[in-house]
Amino acid sequence: MRVLTLMLCVLLGWLQYHLWWGKNGITDYFDAKTLAESVLNANDKLQQRNLLMYAELEDLKEGREAVEERARHELGMIKSNETFFRIINE
DSSP: OHHHHHHHHHHHHHHHHHHHHSTTSHHHHHHHHHHHHHHHHHHHHHHHHHHHHHHHHHHHHHOHHHHHHHHHHHHOOOOTTOOOOOOOOO
16 A cells, blocks of 8 residues: 555655646746747737838828928928928037
8 A cells, every 4th residue: 555655645746846847837837828928929019010101101192291201301392382390509
């Protein structure tokens, strides 16, 4: 009876070791879960960025206001009969 109890205790210890620290054990599960959460967060951020880019693209295709705003800010263009003022902070 003592040999059986000892064998069962050794078997339980071996199974516990593999459950917690073995390949595909609890630690690997938590590592994979953390990695999956970080990938999902990165995907959400990228999806939001893509939605903003699609909205800007649609605005550039449909409206003149966005094109005009880009021309003014990025290229420094002005309309005819307009006066350009540059304010310099010193």
